Amino acid sequence: MTPTPPYEMPIIPTVNTDLPPVPVPTATYATATPPPTPTQGVLPATPTLAPGQTFIEPTLTPTFNVAPILYYSQSGDTVPGIAKRFNVTEEEVTSSEQISPTGLIKPGTLLIIPDRIDDNTTPNIQIMPDSEIVFSGTAVDFNVTAYVKQAGGHLSTYREFLSSTGWSTGAQIIDRAADENSINPRLLLAILEYESRWVTGQSIDTLHADYPMGFVDLRYKSGFMQLVWAVNQLSTGYYGWRAGTLTELQFPDGTNLRLDPNLNAGTVAIQYLFSRLHSQSQWAQIINPETGFPTIYAQMFGDPWARAELVNPIFPPGLAQPPMVLPFETNTEWNYSGGPHGAWEHDGALAAIDFAPSTDHGGCDPTPTWVVASASGLVVRSDNGVVMIDLDGDGYEQTGWNLLYLHIGAKDRVKVGTWVEANDWLGHASCEGGVSTGTHLHFVRKYNGEWLPADGPIPFVLDGWQAKLGKKPYEGTLINGDRTIRADPVGQPWSIIFRDSDVTPTPIP
Numbered sequence: 001m002t003p004t005p006p007y008e009m010p011i012i013p014t015v016n017t018d019l020p021p022v023p024v025p026t027a028t029y030a031t032a033t034p035p036p037t038p039t040q041g042v043l044p045a046t047p048t049l050a051p052g053q054t055f056i057e058p059t060l061t062p063t064f065n066v067a068p069i070l071y072y073s074q075s076g077d078t079v080p081g082i083a084k085r086f087n088v089t090e091e092e093v094t095s096s097e098q099i100s101p102t103g104l105i106k107p108g109t110l111l112i113i114p115d116r117i118d119d120n121t122t123p124n125i126q127i128m129p130d131s132e133i134v135f136s137g138t139a140v141d142f143n144v145t146a147y148v149k150q151a152g153g154h155l156s157t158y159r160e161f162l163s164s165t166g167w168s169t170g171a172q173i174i175d176r177a178a179d180e181n182s183i184n185p186r187l188l189l190a191i192l193e194y195e196s197r198w199v200t201g202q203s204i205d206t207l208h209a210d211y212p213m214g215f216v217d218l219r220y221k222s223g224f225m226q227l228v229w230a231v232n233q234l235s236t237g238y239y240g241w242r243a244g245t246l247t248e249l250q251f252p253d254g255t256n257l258r259l260d261p262n263l264n265a266g267t268v269a270i271q272y273l274f275s276r277l278h279s280q281s282q283w284a285q286i287i288n289p290e291t292g293f294p295t296i297y298a299q300m301f302g303d304p305w306a307r308a309e310l311v312n313p314i315f316p317p318g319l320a321q322p323p324m325v326l327p328f329e330t331n332t333e334w335n336y337s338g339g340p341h342g343a344w345e346h347d348g349a350l351a352a353i354d355f356a357p358s359t360d361h362g363g364c365d366p367t368p369t370w371v372v373a374s375a376s377g378l379v380v381r382s383d384n385g386v387v388m389i390d391l392d393g394d395g396y397e398q399t400g401w402n403l404l405y406l407h408i409g410a411k412d413r414v415k416v417g418t419w420v421e422a423n424d425w426l427g428h429a430s431c432e433g434g435v436s437t438g439t440h441l442h443f444v445r446k447y448n449g450e451w452l453p454a455d456g457p458i459p460f461v462l463d464g465w466q467a468k469l470g471k472k473p474y475e476g477t478l479i480n481g482d483r484t485i486r487a488d489p490v491g492q493p494w495s496i497i498f499r500d501s502d503v504t505p506t507p508i509p
Contacts, residue, residue, distance in 0.1 A: 069113045073105040074264055075313035076130065076242055076450075078457045084244025085261040087116045104457045106317040121260040122249065122271060127287060127294045128187075129308035130266040133238050135182040136449035137311035137399045138304075144178075144185050145171040153200045155192065160223050164384060164433075170198075170223065177227040179381070181344050182449055183234060186304075190297045191230055191273065194286075198223075199300075214277050228345065230273060235348025237272025239451070241265045242349075246272065253279040311399075314448045319458065322391065322401060324374040325422055326355075326462045327443055330499040332369055333358040337495065339476020339487035340454035340469050343404075343444045349451040352406075353460065353467050353476075356440035356491060357429055364431035364439055371405060371429055371441050373420040374462060382416045385409070385433015387426050393419070398449045406442035407433050438489075463499060 069086070079101050083090045090101065095111050105111075131138050148156050148171040155170035162168050168176070174192075178185040193199040196208035203209040207216065213226040220229045240246030242265050249271060250256045257280065259268060270293065274286045286292045297304065328334050338354030357369040373389060380397050381388035387408045392400035409430030414420065429441045445452045445460060454460040454467040455476070461467075463480075470476035470487065478485040478497065488495035 067115065069115045069261075071111045071113055071262065073107055073109040073111060075107045075315045076265060077105045077107075078102065078242075079105065081242055081244035082111065082113070082261075085241070085247055085259070086113050087247075087261075088114050100457075102457060104315055104319060107313050107315075117258065117261055121258045122263070123287070124260040124262050125287075125289055126264050126267045127289050128264075128266040128270050128297070129304055129312070130238075130264055130314055131308045131311050131449075132184050132187055132304040133234060133266045133269045134314070134449040134451075135178055135184055135398050136314065137396070138307040139178070139184050139186065139449070140396050140398050142186060144174050144189070145169075147171075147189070148174070148199065151200045153193075154196075154198045154202050155189075155223075158198070158223060162224060168224070173224045173227060177224070177231055180386075181231045181235070182446055182451060183231050184449075186297075186301050187234070188227060188230065190293070190300055192227075193300065194293050194296050195277070232345050232347040233273040233276050234269045235345060237269035238265045239349040239453075240272075241268040243453070243456075249275040249283075251275050251278070251280045251283065255280045311448070314450055319447070321445070321458050321461060322375055324403075324462050325372070326465065326497070326499045327371050327374045327405065327426075327441060328355060328357070328499065329370055329372060329423075332498070334369075334497055335491040335495040336478055336485050336487050336497050337438075337440050337489050337491065338442075338474045340460075340467055341473040343446075343451040346473075349453050350455070350469065350473055351446070351451040351453055352442050352444040353454050354440050354442055354474075354487075355429075355497075356438060358491065358496075359439060362438055362491075364436065366409065366411070366430065367428055367439055369428065370425045371408060371427055373422055373424045373426055374403060374443075375401075376421045377401075377403070377419070379414050379416055379418045379420060382408075382413055385430070387414060389420065389426075397446075400448065402446050404442075404444040404446070406444070407431060407436060407440060465497070 071082070079090050079093050079099060083093050092114050093111055095109055097109050099105050099109060158170035160168055160173060165176070174185050174188055177183065177188060189199050192212055195214045196212040197204050198212050203212065208214065210221050211226060212223055213230045215226065215229050220226055237246060241259070241263070246259070246268065248256055248258050259271070271287055274283050274293070278286060289295070335356045335358060337356040338352070340350040341352050343349050343351040357367045359365055359367055375389070375391055377389040377391040378393045378395060379387060380390045380395060385407050387405040388397050389403045389405070390397055390400065391402065394400065405426060407430050408427040409432050411428060412425070413427035414425070420426065429439050431439055452458055452460070455469040459466050465478040465480045465485070468477045468479055474487065474489070476487050485497050486494045
């Protein structure tokens, strides 16, 4: 079966209550101005009729925004995503420049789009760059432990027991959530501070002591599980906006609001998260760039837009996947056990695919078969079932191409700091590193910290096999010319796959 993220069984955190309370910065919020009501047509007065004439009352259809929209593409934009956000067909998205119907559009390309969106939308104000949401190059020089210690709040003394890693500090659970989900740690700290004051002060009330993100659900009771919940919301907003599957916010008070189509993925991630926690009127104050969450974020970490300029764009023009091989040896039977699905948590980009070695007994039995490197690179993480390979070799998984191999067993697992070539051994598939019902490999790509959908603008291609979505997550196919392999979690014959090329891997000492 497909891997699911590690859901921990937390122990009630211990807190050093001897520390004096720390003053907490406060912010004032302006009342948001309601969006203007669209102006509709007005019927003319009934004219004077001659004898024998009959007046037929005209039916006027209100006309909104007749002129087309001139939209400049942003990094990560695609025609399918833009069409859904602007409520038009893909054919109606036009440009004087040549644009790919399915691939990434070069940032700054002028697009002409019919205006079919009324005025009842979220504010057309971008409040957070994309690079501050994902685990991008802006996070390379950020030390979570040092920041939490200096802030001196509740998080600096917080401890939590996680079943997979044991007792963990507040800083360690932030680092873990950021690493596993490729989310910017600054963002997690800022949201935690805004909702509960855990970073610079003490919990604002007893409820937030157990639910620091403000989401009350026994399944998410603890600091780490609240981070897991928040990451899911951010990922839903961010990657849903990329794909065009998220176009509207629904609030707990029963109201809804269409997202302005000119926003960026980073802004939508923030808007979506807070729409899950607060009424629309409260939400309007929170996203206010002058007095709300963006202000607190800048007070904590400085100008996020200035940092973004150092690493933008996330996707440079002409980006393409480097050549990659299937992550297992030749002449060895494997199964395509899971089509495109969540990269780490269930929500967000459908970036992962699964392969399972053929076994006699199934379940989590160990297997002697090897997982191999699909491309050359530097091993920058190797623990808790994870191997992360940095293809550009700079030592940072926040930059360039990176490959995540999940469920790699501890026995024979490649060590951190090892340089591997394509086809070198990495270890053996297992059930380690998360909840899993069977031995398999969970395989994902990311670029500049952003998960790449397996069936997206940059196709996931391994030895000529291209991943394609199914009707729902975990379903789907691999296609290579006229050959098709269909994903199946229990290893049916139609899911069997062999590597065609005859390459012998190099053993790693």
